[in-house]
Amino acid sequence: MAITLSGDQAISAPPLSSRLTPAQVWGIILLAPYLLVFLAFVVYPVCYGLWLARAPSNYVALYHDPIFARAAVNTLIFLVIGINIKMLIALFLSGFFAQQRTWIKWLSVIFILPWAVPSIPTILSVRFMFNPEWGVINHLIFSFTGEDGPNWLNDPTVALTMAIGVHIWKSLPFWTLILITGRLAIAQDLFEAAEVDGASWWQKFRFITWPSMQTLYITCTLLSMIWTLGDFNSVYLLTGGGPADLTHVLSTLGIRYLRLDQLSLAMASIVCAMPFVLPLVYFMMKRLSR
Amino acid sequence: MKLPSLRDVATEARLLLIGIPVFLWTMIPIYHMFLFAISPKEDAFSGKLWPEHPTLHNFEIVFKQQHYFLRDFYAQFWNSTLIAVAVGVLTLFIATAAAFSISRLRVPGGRMVLNLALFTYFIPAAFLAVPMYRTMGNYGLLNNHWSLILAMVTIASPYAIWVLKQASDKLPVELDEAAVMDGATTLQIFRLVYLPLMMPSLVAIGTYAVLLAWNEYLYAFLLLSNDREITLPVALGNFLAADDSPWELLMTTGFIYALPPAAVYYAFRRYMVGGLTAGAVKS
Numbered sequence: 001m002a003i004t005l006s007g008d009q010a011i012s013a014p015p016l017s018s019r020l021t022p023a024q025v026w027g028i029i030l031l032a033p034y035l036l037v038f039l040a041f042v043v044y045p046v047c048y049g050l051w052l053a054r055a056p057s058n059y060v061a062l063y064h065d066p067i068f069a070r071a072a073v074n075t076l077i078f079l080v081i082g083i084n085i086k087m088l089i090a091l092f093l094s095g096f097f098a099q100q101r102t103w104i105k106w107l108s109v110i111f112i113l114p115w116a117v118p119s120i121p122t123i124l125s126v127r128f129m130f131n132p133e134w135g136v137i138n139h140l141i142f143s144f145t146g147e148d149g150p151n152w153l154n155d156p157t158v159a160l161t162m163a164i165g166v167h168i169w170k171s172l173p174f175w176t177l178i179l180i181t182g183r184l185a186i187a188q189d190l191f192e193a194a195e196v197d198g199a200s201w202w203q204k205f206r207f208i209t210w211p212s213m214q215t216l217y218i219t220c221t222l223l224s225m226i227w228t229l230g231d232f233n234s235v236y237l238l239t240g241g242g243p244a245d246l247t248h249v250l251s252t253l254g255i256r257y258l259r260l261d262q263l264s265l266a267m268a269s270i271v272c273a274m275p276f277v278l279p280l281v282y283f284m285m286k287r288l289s290r
Numbered sequence: 291m292k293l294p295s296l297r298d299v300a301t302e303a304r305l306l307l308i309g310i311p312v313f314l315w316t317m318i319p320i321y322h323m324f325l326f327a328i329s330p331k332e333d334a335f336s337g338k339l340w341p342e343h344p345t346l347h348n349f350e351i352v353f354k355q356q357h358y359f360l361r362d363f364y365a366q367f368w369n370s371t372l373i374a375v376a377v378g379v380l381t382l383f384i385a386t387a388a389a390f391s392i393s394r395l396r397v398p399g400g401r402m403v404l405n406l407a408l409f410t411y412f413i414p415a416a417f418l419a420v421p422m423y424r425t426m427g428n429y430g431l432l433n434n435h436w437s438l439i440l441a442m443v444t445i446a447s448p449y450a451i452w453v454l455k456q457a458s459d460k461l462p463v464e465l466d467e468a469a470v471m472d473g474a475t476t477l478q479i480f481r482l483v484y485l486p487l488m489m490p491s492l493v494a495i496g497t498y499a500v501l502l503a504w505n506e507y508l509y510a511f512l513l514l515s516n517d518r519e520i521t522l523p524v525a526l527g528n529f530l531a532a533d534d535s536p537w538e539l540l541m542t543t544g545f546i547y548a549l550p551p552a553a554v555y556y557a558f559r560r561y562m563v564g565g566l567t568a569g570a571v572k573s
Contacts, residue, residue, distance in 0.1 A: 139337025230414025
Protein backbone atom coordinates (compact mmCIF):
# COMPACT_ATOMS: atom_id res chain seq x y z
CA MET A 1 0.00 0.00 0.00
CA ALA A 2 2.79 2.35 0.99
CA ILE A 3 4.54 1.64 -2.28
CA THR A 4 1.40 2.37 -4.27
CA LEU A 5 0.96 5.65 -2.45
CA SER A 6 4.49 6.78 -3.17
CA GLY A 7 3.96 5.71 -6.77
CA ASP A 8 0.90 7.93 -6.96
CA GLN A 9 2.78 10.80 -5.41
CA ALA A 10 5.54 10.40 -7.93
CA ILE A 11 3.01 10.81 -10.70
CA SER A 12 1.22 13.75 -9.12
CA ALA A 13 4.44 15.64 -8.43
CA PRO A 14 2.91 19.07 -7.88
CA PRO A 15 2.46 20.80 -11.21
CA LEU A 16 2.30 24.51 -10.61
CA SER A 17 -0.28 25.38 -13.21
CA SER A 18 -2.99 22.89 -12.35
CA ARG A 19 -4.14 20.51 -9.70
CA LEU A 20 -4.90 17.71 -12.17
CA THR A 21 -2.77 14.58 -12.20
CA PRO A 22 -1.29 13.54 -15.56
CA ALA A 23 -3.69 10.61 -15.53
CA GLN A 24 -6.62 13.01 -15.28
CA VAL A 25 -5.21 15.18 -18.04
CA TRP A 26 -5.08 12.07 -20.23
CA GLY A 27 -8.57 11.26 -19.07
CA ILE A 28 -9.84 14.56 -20.40
CA ILE A 29 -7.92 14.20 -23.67
CA LEU A 30 -9.34 10.71 -24.22
CA LEU A 31 -12.85 11.83 -23.40
CA ALA A 32 -12.63 14.82 -25.74
CA PRO A 33 -13.44 13.00 -29.02
CA TYR A 34 -16.76 11.79 -27.69
CA LEU A 35 -17.57 15.15 -26.15
CA LEU A 36 -16.91 16.83 -29.50
CA VAL A 37 -19.20 14.39 -31.31
CA PHE A 38 -21.83 14.84 -28.62
CA LEU A 39 -21.71 18.64 -28.80
CA ALA A 40 -21.64 18.85 -32.59
CA PHE A 41 -24.16 16.14 -33.44
CA VAL A 42 -26.46 15.86 -30.42
CA VAL A 43 -26.50 19.10 -28.44
CA TYR A 44 -26.40 21.48 -31.38
CA PRO A 45 -29.06 19.67 -33.50
CA VAL A 46 -31.38 19.26 -30.53
CA CYS A 47 -31.11 22.92 -29.52
CA TYR A 48 -31.44 24.06 -33.11
CA GLY A 49 -34.48 21.81 -33.59
CA LEU A 50 -36.14 23.11 -30.44
CA TRP A 51 -35.49 26.63 -31.59
CA LEU A 52 -37.12 25.88 -34.94
CA ALA A 53 -40.16 24.44 -33.20
CA ARG A 54 -40.51 27.33 -30.76
CA ALA A 55 -43.51 29.13 -32.38
CA PRO A 56 -46.86 28.14 -30.83
CA SER A 57 -48.44 28.39 -34.29
CA ASN A 58 -46.71 25.08 -35.17
CA TYR A 59 -48.60 23.28 -32.46
CA VAL A 60 -51.87 24.85 -33.55
CA ALA A 61 -51.16 23.66 -37.08
CA LEU A 62 -50.39 20.16 -35.83
CA TYR A 63 -53.54 20.13 -33.76
CA HIS A 64 -55.58 20.89 -36.86
CA ASP A 65 -53.74 18.37 -39.04
CA PRO A 66 -55.82 15.16 -39.13
CA ILE A 67 -52.76 13.23 -40.28
CA PHE A 68 -50.97 14.11 -37.07
CA ALA A 69 -53.86 12.92 -34.90
CA ARG A 70 -54.05 9.72 -36.91
CA ALA A 71 -50.28 9.19 -36.61
CA ALA A 72 -50.42 9.71 -32.84
CA VAL A 73 -53.19 7.10 -32.52
CA ASN A 74 -51.31 4.70 -34.80
CA THR A 75 -48.17 5.12 -32.74
CA LEU A 76 -50.12 4.36 -29.58
CA ILE A 77 -51.62 1.22 -31.15
CA PHE A 78 -48.18 0.20 -32.37
CA LEU A 79 -46.69 0.57 -28.90
CA VAL A 80 -49.45 -0.62 -26.62
CA ILE A 81 -50.79 -3.51 -28.66
CA GLY A 82 -47.87 -4.38 -30.92
CA ILE A 83 -45.14 -4.40 -28.29
CA ASN A 84 -47.15 -6.28 -25.71
CA ILE A 85 -48.06 -8.98 -28.21
CA LYS A 86 -44.43 -9.19 -29.26
CA MET A 87 -43.14 -9.47 -25.70
CA LEU A 88 -45.73 -12.09 -24.77
CA ILE A 89 -44.71 -14.19 -27.77
CA ALA A 90 -41.06 -13.67 -26.86
CA LEU A 91 -41.77 -14.81 -23.30
CA PHE A 92 -43.56 -17.88 -24.60
CA LEU A 93 -40.87 -18.72 -27.16
CA SER A 94 -38.09 -18.25 -24.64
CA GLY A 95 -39.63 -21.20 -22.80
CA PHE A 96 -39.74 -23.16 -26.02
CA PHE A 97 -36.11 -22.44 -26.94
CA ALA A 98 -34.92 -23.24 -23.43
CA GLN A 99 -35.85 -26.90 -24.10
CA GLN A 100 -32.83 -29.16 -24.51
CA ARG A 101 -33.26 -30.66 -27.99
CA THR A 102 -30.85 -30.78 -30.88
CA TRP A 103 -33.46 -29.69 -33.41
CA ILE A 104 -34.56 -26.79 -31.22
CA LYS A 105 -30.93 -25.68 -30.99
CA TRP A 106 -30.75 -25.67 -34.78
CA LEU A 107 -34.08 -23.89 -35.04
CA SER A 108 -32.80 -21.18 -32.70
CA VAL A 109 -29.88 -20.56 -35.08
CA ILE A 110 -32.34 -20.05 -37.96
CA PHE A 111 -34.71 -18.07 -35.75
CA ILE A 112 -32.06 -15.34 -35.32
CA LEU A 113 -31.96 -14.67 -39.09
CA PRO A 114 -34.55 -11.83 -39.20
CA TRP A 115 -32.49 -9.93 -36.67
CA ALA A 116 -29.18 -10.69 -38.41
CA VAL A 117 -30.17 -9.59 -41.92
CA PRO A 118 -30.89 -5.96 -42.84
CA SER A 119 -34.56 -5.05 -42.74
CA ILE A 120 -34.83 -3.30 -46.11
CA PRO A 121 -34.78 -6.32 -48.46
CA THR A 122 -36.93 -8.47 -46.18
CA ILE A 123 -39.59 -5.80 -45.66
CA LEU A 124 -39.72 -5.20 -49.41
CA SER A 125 -40.01 -8.96 -49.87
CA VAL A 126 -43.07 -9.00 -47.60
CA ARG A 127 -44.47 -6.01 -49.45
CA PHE A 128 -44.35 -7.83 -52.75
CA MET A 129 -45.82 -11.01 -51.27
CA PHE A 130 -48.95 -8.99 -50.54
CA ASN A 131 -49.04 -7.26 -53.90
CA PRO A 132 -52.68 -7.62 -55.01
CA GLU A 133 -51.91 -8.50 -58.63
CA TRP A 134 -48.54 -10.22 -58.67
CA GLY A 135 -47.96 -11.28 -55.07
CA VAL A 136 -47.74 -14.94 -54.12
CA ILE A 137 -50.42 -14.62 -51.41
CA ASN A 138 -53.17 -13.54 -53.77
CA HIS A 139 -52.01 -16.09 -56.36
CA LEU A 140 -52.49 -18.80 -53.76
CA ILE A 141 -55.87 -17.43 -52.71
CA PHE A 142 -56.96 -17.43 -56.33
CA SER A 143 -55.79 -20.95 -57.00
CA PHE A 144 -57.58 -22.31 -53.92
CA THR A 145 -60.82 -20.33 -53.98
CA GLY A 146 -61.03 -19.04 -57.53
CA GLU A 147 -61.62 -15.54 -56.20
CA ASP A 148 -59.37 -12.51 -56.18
CA GLY A 149 -57.69 -11.82 -52.85
CA PRO A 150 -58.04 -8.47 -51.10
CA ASN A 151 -55.92 -5.42 -51.88
CA TRP A 152 -54.07 -5.88 -48.59
CA LEU A 153 -52.07 -2.71 -48.20
CA ASN A 154 -54.93 -0.52 -49.40
CA ASP A 155 -56.85 -0.98 -46.18
CA PRO A 156 -55.35 1.20 -43.42
CA THR A 157 -56.23 -1.23 -40.61
CA VAL A 158 -54.77 -4.21 -42.43
CA ALA A 159 -51.74 -2.19 -43.52
CA LEU A 160 -50.98 -1.02 -39.99
CA THR A 161 -51.46 -4.54 -38.65
CA MET A 162 -49.00 -5.78 -41.24
CA ALA A 163 -46.50 -3.09 -40.33
CA ILE A 164 -46.75 -4.27 -36.73
CA GLY A 165 -46.30 -7.83 -38.00
CA VAL A 166 -43.16 -6.85 -39.88
CA HIS A 167 -41.83 -5.10 -36.79
CA ILE A 168 -42.50 -8.23 -34.72
CA TRP A 169 -40.86 -10.42 -37.36
CA LYS A 170 -37.73 -8.30 -37.24
CA SER A 171 -37.24 -7.78 -33.51
CA LEU A 172 -38.82 -10.87 -31.94
CA PRO A 173 -35.54 -12.88 -32.11
CA PHE A 174 -33.61 -10.23 -30.19
CA TRP A 175 -36.06 -10.06 -27.29
CA THR A 176 -36.52 -13.81 -27.23
CA LEU A 177 -32.75 -14.19 -26.96
CA ILE A 178 -32.64 -11.84 -23.99
CA LEU A 179 -35.55 -13.56 -22.24
CA ILE A 180 -33.85 -16.95 -22.81
CA THR A 181 -30.80 -15.72 -20.89
CA GLY A 182 -33.17 -14.60 -18.13
CA ARG A 183 -34.85 -17.99 -18.06
CA LEU A 184 -31.59 -19.94 -18.03
CA ALA A 185 -30.49 -17.97 -14.97
CA ILE A 186 -33.29 -19.50 -12.88
CA ALA A 187 -32.03 -22.27 -10.59
CA GLN A 188 -33.17 -25.62 -11.97
CA ASP A 189 -33.68 -27.22 -8.53
CA LEU A 190 -36.68 -24.94 -8.00
CA PHE A 191 -38.41 -26.66 -10.92
CA GLU A 192 -37.32 -30.10 -9.71
CA ALA A 193 -38.77 -29.39 -6.27
CA ALA A 194 -42.02 -28.15 -7.84
CA GLU A 195 -42.14 -31.30 -9.98
CA VAL A 196 -41.88 -33.45 -6.86
CA ASP A 197 -44.72 -31.48 -5.28
CA GLY A 198 -46.83 -32.13 -8.38
CA ALA A 199 -47.08 -28.55 -9.60
CA SER A 200 -48.79 -27.92 -12.94
CA TRP A 201 -46.95 -26.03 -15.70
CA TRP A 202 -49.04 -22.97 -14.94
CA GLN A 203 -48.12 -23.11 -11.25
CA LYS A 204 -44.46 -23.48 -12.17
CA PHE A 205 -44.71 -20.46 -14.41
CA ARG A 206 -46.76 -18.42 -11.96
CA PHE A 207 -44.67 -19.09 -8.86
CA ILE A 208 -41.14 -19.71 -10.19
CA THR A 209 -40.57 -18.37 -13.72
CA TRP A 210 -42.58 -15.16 -13.60
CA PRO A 211 -41.30 -13.86 -10.23
CA SER A 212 -37.69 -14.35 -11.39
CA MET A 213 -38.24 -12.79 -14.80
CA GLN A 214 -40.68 -10.02 -13.94
CA THR A 215 -38.13 -7.22 -13.69
CA LEU A 216 -36.32 -8.27 -16.86
CA TYR A 217 -39.60 -8.61 -18.73
CA ILE A 218 -40.83 -5.15 -17.76
CA THR A 219 -37.46 -3.55 -18.52
CA CYS A 220 -37.47 -5.20 -21.95
CA THR A 221 -41.02 -4.06 -22.66
CA LEU A 222 -40.28 -0.43 -21.79
CA LEU A 223 -37.02 -0.45 -23.73
CA SER A 224 -38.74 -1.95 -26.73
CA MET A 225 -41.44 0.71 -26.54
CA ILE A 226 -38.90 3.51 -26.58
CA TRP A 227 -37.04 2.00 -29.50
CA THR A 228 -40.16 1.20 -31.45
CA LEU A 229 -41.03 4.89 -31.41
CA GLY A 230 -38.05 5.21 -33.72
CA ASP A 231 -39.02 2.31 -35.97
CA PHE A 232 -39.15 4.07 -39.29
CA ASN A 233 -38.50 1.16 -41.65
CA SER A 234 -41.41 -1.14 -40.78
CA VAL A 235 -43.98 1.47 -41.71
CA TYR A 236 -42.18 3.47 -44.36
CA LEU A 237 -40.94 0.58 -46.47
CA LEU A 238 -44.14 -1.45 -46.22
CA THR A 239 -46.88 1.14 -46.61
CA GLY A 240 -45.01 4.42 -47.15
CA GLY A 241 -47.54 5.90 -44.72
CA GLY A 242 -50.34 5.19 -47.16
CA PRO A 243 -53.06 4.65 -48.15
CA ALA A 244 -53.94 8.35 -47.98
CA ASP A 245 -51.42 8.97 -45.17
CA LEU A 246 -53.53 6.88 -42.79
CA THR A 247 -50.80 4.55 -41.51
CA HIS A 248 -48.15 7.05 -40.47
CA VAL A 249 -46.50 6.79 -37.08
CA LEU A 250 -44.64 9.66 -35.43
CA SER A 251 -41.26 8.66 -36.86
CA THR A 252 -42.48 8.54 -40.47
CA LEU A 253 -44.62 11.64 -40.01
CA GLY A 254 -41.57 13.69 -39.02
CA ILE A 255 -39.85 12.61 -42.23
CA ARG A 256 -43.01 13.36 -44.23
CA TYR A 257 -43.05 16.95 -42.96
CA LEU A 258 -39.34 17.18 -43.69
CA ARG A 259 -39.91 16.05 -47.28
CA LEU A 260 -42.64 18.66 -47.62
CA ASP A 261 -40.13 21.23 -46.40
CA GLN A 262 -42.15 21.90 -43.23
CA LEU A 263 -39.21 21.50 -40.91
CA SER A 264 -40.73 23.37 -37.99
CA LEU A 265 -43.79 21.08 -38.12
CA ALA A 266 -41.48 18.06 -38.24
CA MET A 267 -39.71 19.25 -35.12
CA ALA A 268 -42.96 20.20 -33.40
CA SER A 269 -44.38 16.70 -33.96
CA ILE A 270 -41.29 15.27 -32.28
CA VAL A 271 -41.52 17.74 -29.40
CA CYS A 272 -45.12 16.58 -28.87
CA ALA A 273 -43.87 13.04 -28.31
CA MET A 274 -41.35 14.12 -25.68
CA PRO A 275 -43.73 14.21 -22.67
CA PHE A 276 -44.26 10.49 -23.28
CA VAL A 277 -40.69 9.59 -24.19
CA LEU A 278 -38.77 11.42 -21.47
CA PRO A 279 -40.40 9.75 -18.44
CA LEU A 280 -39.72 6.36 -20.04
CA VAL A 281 -36.12 7.35 -20.75
CA TYR A 282 -35.69 8.66 -17.21
CA PHE A 283 -37.10 5.45 -15.80
CA MET A 284 -34.79 3.33 -17.97
CA MET A 285 -31.75 5.35 -17.01
CA LYS A 286 -32.55 4.96 -13.33
CA ARG A 287 -32.85 1.27 -13.87
CA LEU A 288 -29.73 0.74 -15.94
CA SER A 289 -27.30 3.06 -14.20
CA ARG A 290 -27.81 1.54 -10.79
CA MET B 291 -34.24 -50.57 -28.55
CA LYS B 292 -36.47 -48.74 -26.13
CA LEU B 293 -39.72 -47.56 -27.58
CA PRO B 294 -40.59 -43.97 -26.70
CA SER B 295 -43.49 -43.72 -24.31
CA LEU B 296 -46.77 -42.16 -25.33
CA ARG B 297 -46.02 -39.19 -23.11
CA ASP B 298 -42.70 -38.49 -24.83
CA VAL B 299 -44.39 -38.61 -28.22
CA ALA B 300 -47.06 -36.17 -27.02
CA THR B 301 -44.45 -33.75 -25.68
CA GLU B 302 -42.45 -33.93 -28.90
CA ALA B 303 -45.61 -33.39 -30.95
CA ARG B 304 -46.49 -30.32 -28.93
CA LEU B 305 -43.00 -28.91 -29.38
CA LEU B 306 -43.23 -29.52 -33.12
CA LEU B 307 -46.57 -27.75 -33.13
CA ILE B 308 -44.70 -24.66 -31.95
CA GLY B 309 -41.50 -25.28 -33.88
CA ILE B 310 -43.01 -25.65 -37.36
CA PRO B 311 -44.95 -22.35 -37.29
CA VAL B 312 -41.87 -20.60 -35.89
CA PHE B 313 -39.76 -21.99 -38.72
CA LEU B 314 -42.28 -20.97 -41.39
CA TRP B 315 -42.81 -17.51 -39.89
CA THR B 316 -39.06 -16.91 -39.83
CA MET B 317 -38.23 -18.29 -43.24
CA ILE B 318 -41.09 -17.21 -45.51
CA PRO B 319 -39.96 -13.60 -46.17
CA ILE B 320 -36.35 -14.73 -46.59
CA TYR B 321 -37.32 -17.65 -48.82
CA HIS B 322 -39.51 -15.33 -50.88
CA MET B 323 -36.52 -13.05 -51.41
CA PHE B 324 -34.31 -15.99 -52.39
CA LEU B 325 -37.04 -17.33 -54.69
CA PHE B 326 -37.16 -14.03 -56.57
CA ALA B 327 -33.39 -13.95 -56.84
CA ILE B 328 -33.30 -17.27 -58.70
CA SER B 329 -36.46 -16.75 -60.78
CA PRO B 330 -36.77 -15.29 -64.26
CA LYS B 331 -39.19 -12.37 -64.30
CA GLU B 332 -42.17 -14.39 -65.63
CA ASP B 333 -41.83 -17.03 -62.89
CA ALA B 334 -41.38 -14.46 -60.14
CA PHE B 335 -44.55 -12.61 -61.06
CA SER B 336 -46.68 -15.72 -61.46
CA GLY B 337 -46.71 -16.57 -57.77
CA LYS B 338 -44.97 -19.95 -58.07
CA LEU B 339 -43.45 -21.48 -54.96
CA TRP B 340 -40.52 -22.83 -56.96
CA PRO B 341 -39.49 -21.48 -60.39
CA GLU B 342 -39.86 -23.73 -63.42
CA HIS B 343 -36.45 -22.69 -64.63
CA PRO B 344 -34.27 -21.65 -61.68
CA THR B 345 -31.49 -19.42 -62.94
CA LEU B 346 -28.58 -17.30 -61.78
CA HIS B 347 -29.22 -14.85 -64.59
CA ASN B 348 -30.40 -12.15 -62.14
CA PHE B 349 -27.08 -12.24 -60.37
CA GLU B 350 -25.32 -11.90 -63.71
CA ILE B 351 -27.36 -8.77 -64.51
CA VAL B 352 -26.53 -7.29 -61.11
CA PHE B 353 -22.83 -8.08 -61.29
CA LYS B 354 -22.57 -6.74 -64.82
CA GLN B 355 -24.67 -3.68 -63.91
CA GLN B 356 -26.92 -4.35 -66.91
CA HIS B 357 -29.96 -2.44 -65.73
CA TYR B 358 -30.84 1.22 -65.31
CA PHE B 359 -31.36 0.80 -61.54
CA LEU B 360 -28.08 -1.08 -61.19
CA ARG B 361 -25.69 1.05 -63.18
CA ASP B 362 -23.84 2.16 -60.03
CA PHE B 363 -24.02 -1.14 -58.15
CA TYR B 364 -20.29 -1.43 -57.50
CA ALA B 365 -19.93 2.22 -56.48
CA GLN B 366 -22.84 1.79 -54.06
CA PHE B 367 -21.50 -1.47 -52.68
CA TRP B 368 -18.17 0.23 -52.14
CA ASN B 369 -19.86 3.20 -50.42
CA SER B 370 -21.68 0.86 -48.05
CA THR B 371 -18.46 -0.98 -47.26
CA LEU B 372 -16.38 2.13 -46.80
CA ILE B 373 -18.93 3.82 -44.56
CA ALA B 374 -19.50 0.71 -42.45
CA VAL B 375 -15.76 0.21 -41.90
CA ALA B 376 -15.19 3.90 -41.15
CA VAL B 377 -18.03 3.91 -38.63
CA GLY B 378 -16.64 0.76 -37.01
CA VAL B 379 -13.12 2.18 -36.68
CA LEU B 380 -14.18 5.63 -35.50
CA THR B 381 -16.72 4.28 -33.01
CA LEU B 382 -14.15 1.89 -31.58
CA PHE B 383 -11.60 4.68 -31.23
CA ILE B 384 -13.98 7.18 -29.62
CA ALA B 385 -15.76 4.69 -27.37
CA THR B 386 -12.64 2.87 -26.17
CA ALA B 387 -10.92 6.13 -25.31
CA ALA B 388 -14.00 7.38 -23.47
CA ALA B 389 -14.57 4.11 -21.60
CA PHE B 390 -10.91 3.97 -20.55
CA SER B 391 -11.09 7.55 -19.39
CA ILE B 392 -14.31 7.08 -17.41
CA SER B 393 -13.69 3.64 -15.98
CA ARG B 394 -9.92 3.45 -15.45
CA LEU B 395 -8.75 7.04 -15.11
CA ARG B 396 -11.89 8.12 -13.25
CA VAL B 397 -11.84 11.47 -14.95
CA PRO B 398 -13.92 14.13 -13.11
CA GLY B 399 -17.38 14.40 -14.67
CA GLY B 400 -17.07 10.96 -16.24
CA ARG B 401 -20.22 9.75 -14.59
CA MET B 402 -22.15 12.65 -16.08
CA VAL B 403 -20.81 12.03 -19.58
CA LEU B 404 -21.85 8.40 -19.25
CA ASN B 405 -25.37 9.43 -18.26
CA LEU B 406 -25.57 11.83 -21.21
CA ALA B 407 -24.45 9.05 -23.53
CA LEU B 408 -27.02 6.69 -22.06
CA PHE B 409 -29.67 9.35 -22.54
CA THR B 410 -28.75 9.69 -26.22
CA TYR B 411 -28.90 5.91 -26.56
CA PHE B 412 -32.54 5.92 -25.45
CA ILE B 413 -33.74 8.73 -27.68
CA PRO B 414 -35.16 7.06 -30.81
CA ALA B 415 -32.77 7.60 -33.71
CA ALA B 416 -35.62 8.55 -36.06
CA PHE B 417 -36.39 11.54 -33.83
CA LEU B 418 -32.84 12.80 -34.04
CA ALA B 419 -32.87 12.34 -37.83
CA VAL B 420 -34.84 15.50 -38.56
CA PRO B 421 -32.58 17.95 -36.67
CA MET B 422 -29.53 15.95 -37.76
CA TYR B 423 -30.47 16.48 -41.38
CA ARG B 424 -30.58 20.24 -40.97
CA THR B 425 -27.41 20.28 -38.91
CA MET B 426 -25.51 18.43 -41.61
CA GLY B 427 -26.84 20.99 -44.06
CA ASN B 428 -25.54 23.79 -41.84
CA TYR B 429 -22.16 22.11 -41.64
CA GLY B 430 -22.14 21.80 -45.43
CA LEU B 431 -21.79 18.02 -45.24
CA LEU B 432 -24.95 16.91 -47.09
CA ASN B 433 -24.25 14.44 -49.92
CA ASN B 434 -20.86 13.83 -48.40
CA HIS B 435 -19.98 10.43 -46.95
CA TRP B 436 -18.73 12.12 -43.81
CA SER B 437 -22.25 13.20 -42.91
CA LEU B 438 -23.45 9.60 -42.75
CA ILE B 439 -20.27 8.39 -41.08
CA LEU B 440 -20.47 11.05 -38.35
CA ALA B 441 -24.20 10.56 -37.86
CA MET B 442 -23.77 6.82 -37.44
CA VAL B 443 -20.82 7.29 -35.08
CA THR B 444 -23.04 9.58 -33.00
CA ILE B 445 -25.69 6.89 -32.83
CA ALA B 446 -23.34 3.96 -32.24
CA SER B 447 -21.02 5.55 -29.64
CA PRO B 448 -23.34 5.83 -26.61
CA TYR B 449 -24.11 2.12 -26.53
CA ALA B 450 -20.47 1.31 -27.32
CA ILE B 451 -19.22 3.47 -24.45
CA TRP B 452 -21.72 1.99 -22.08
CA VAL B 453 -20.89 -1.65 -22.90
CA LEU B 454 -17.13 -1.01 -22.88
CA LYS B 455 -17.39 0.86 -19.58
CA GLN B 456 -19.23 -2.08 -18.02
CA ALA B 457 -16.60 -4.47 -19.35
CA SER B 458 -13.65 -2.39 -18.17
CA ASP B 459 -15.11 -2.02 -14.68
CA LYS B 460 -14.65 -5.76 -14.37
CA LEU B 461 -10.87 -5.61 -14.95
CA PRO B 462 -9.04 -5.58 -11.60
CA VAL B 463 -7.62 -2.20 -10.50
CA GLU B 464 -4.46 -4.00 -9.35
CA LEU B 465 -3.42 -4.40 -12.99
CA ASP B 466 -3.20 -0.64 -13.45
CA GLU B 467 -1.52 -0.19 -10.09
CA ALA B 468 1.09 -2.82 -10.91
CA ALA B 469 1.76 -1.17 -14.27
CA VAL B 470 2.13 2.22 -12.61
CA MET B 471 4.64 0.76 -10.17
CA ASP B 472 6.62 -0.59 -13.07
CA GLY B 473 6.76 2.95 -14.35
CA ALA B 474 4.25 2.65 -17.18
CA THR B 475 2.75 5.87 -18.50
CA THR B 476 -0.99 6.24 -18.94
CA LEU B 477 -0.74 5.65 -22.67
CA GLN B 478 1.36 2.53 -22.14
CA ILE B 479 -1.26 1.16 -19.76
CA PHE B 480 -3.92 1.88 -22.35
CA ARG B 481 -2.02 0.21 -25.16
CA LEU B 482 -0.28 -2.68 -23.40
CA VAL B 483 -2.63 -3.60 -20.54
CA TYR B 484 -6.09 -2.29 -21.33
CA LEU B 485 -6.55 -2.96 -25.05
CA PRO B 486 -5.41 -6.63 -25.03
CA LEU B 487 -7.66 -7.44 -22.07
CA MET B 488 -10.66 -5.74 -23.67
CA MET B 489 -10.31 -7.57 -27.00
CA PRO B 490 -13.53 -9.68 -26.83
CA SER B 491 -15.67 -6.62 -26.04
CA LEU B 492 -13.90 -4.61 -28.73
CA VAL B 493 -14.71 -7.28 -31.32
CA ALA B 494 -18.35 -7.24 -30.24
CA ILE B 495 -18.62 -3.46 -30.36
CA GLY B 496 -16.76 -3.16 -33.66
CA THR B 497 -19.13 -5.68 -35.20
CA TYR B 498 -22.12 -3.89 -33.72
CA ALA B 499 -21.07 -0.55 -35.21
CA VAL B 500 -20.23 -2.01 -38.63
CA LEU B 501 -23.58 -3.81 -38.86
CA LEU B 502 -25.48 -0.76 -37.62
CA ALA B 503 -23.94 1.38 -40.35
CA TRP B 504 -24.31 -1.23 -43.08
CA ASN B 505 -27.99 -1.75 -42.25
CA GLU B 506 -28.94 1.91 -41.83
CA TYR B 507 -31.60 3.16 -44.20
CA LEU B 508 -33.23 6.31 -42.78
CA TYR B 509 -30.11 8.39 -42.24
CA ALA B 510 -28.52 7.19 -45.46
CA PHE B 511 -31.53 8.19 -47.50
CA LEU B 512 -31.80 11.59 -45.81
CA LEU B 513 -28.15 12.53 -45.94
CA LEU B 514 -27.06 11.13 -49.32
CA SER B 515 -28.90 11.55 -52.59
CA ASN B 516 -26.45 11.54 -55.48
CA ASP B 517 -26.66 8.18 -57.30
CA ARG B 518 -22.95 7.53 -57.07
CA GLU B 519 -22.72 8.56 -53.41
CA ILE B 520 -25.63 6.59 -51.94
CA THR B 521 -25.35 3.28 -50.12
CA LEU B 522 -26.99 0.02 -51.17
CA PRO B 523 -30.12 0.26 -48.97
CA VAL B 524 -30.94 3.67 -50.46
CA ALA B 525 -30.45 2.24 -53.95
CA LEU B 526 -32.87 -0.57 -53.02
CA GLY B 527 -35.41 1.99 -51.84
CA ASN B 528 -35.01 3.87 -55.13
CA PHE B 529 -36.20 0.80 -57.04
CA LEU B 530 -39.67 1.63 -55.74
CA ALA B 531 -39.68 4.91 -57.62
CA ALA B 532 -40.81 3.21 -60.83
CA ASP B 533 -44.23 1.61 -61.27
CA ASP B 534 -42.90 -1.41 -63.16
CA SER B 535 -39.92 -2.02 -60.89
CA PRO B 536 -37.80 -5.07 -61.72
CA TRP B 537 -38.62 -6.79 -58.43
CA GLU B 538 -36.57 -9.87 -59.28
CA LEU B 539 -33.48 -7.65 -59.59
CA LEU B 540 -34.42 -5.72 -56.46
CA MET B 541 -34.64 -8.97 -54.52
CA THR B 542 -31.37 -10.23 -56.02
CA THR B 543 -29.56 -7.05 -55.01
CA GLY B 544 -31.23 -7.24 -51.61
CA PHE B 545 -30.06 -10.81 -51.23
CA ILE B 546 -26.47 -9.84 -52.06
CA TYR B 547 -26.75 -6.92 -49.67
CA ALA B 548 -28.09 -9.12 -46.85
CA LEU B 549 -25.37 -11.78 -47.13
CA PRO B 550 -22.38 -9.93 -45.59
CA PRO B 551 -24.13 -8.88 -42.37
CA ALA B 552 -25.62 -12.35 -41.93
CA ALA B 553 -22.17 -13.90 -42.44
CA VAL B 554 -20.55 -11.42 -40.05
CA TYR B 555 -23.25 -12.02 -37.49
CA TYR B 556 -22.86 -15.79 -37.55
CA ALA B 557 -19.06 -15.57 -37.58
CA PHE B 558 -19.01 -13.36 -34.49
CA ARG B 559 -22.07 -14.80 -32.80
CA ARG B 560 -19.97 -16.07 -29.91
CA TYR B 561 -18.86 -12.51 -29.12
CA MET B 562 -22.15 -10.84 -30.01
CA VAL B 563 -24.34 -12.92 -27.75
CA GLY B 564 -22.00 -12.63 -24.78
CA GLY B 565 -20.94 -9.03 -25.22
CA LEU B 566 -24.12 -7.45 -26.42
CA THR B 567 -27.01 -9.12 -24.66
CA ALA B 568 -25.19 -8.75 -21.34
CA GLY B 569 -25.04 -5.03 -21.98
CA ALA B 570 -28.38 -4.61 -23.69
CA VAL B 571 -30.47 -5.30 -20.66
CA LYS B 572 -29.17 -5.54 -17.15
CA SER B 573 -31.96 -6.94 -15.04
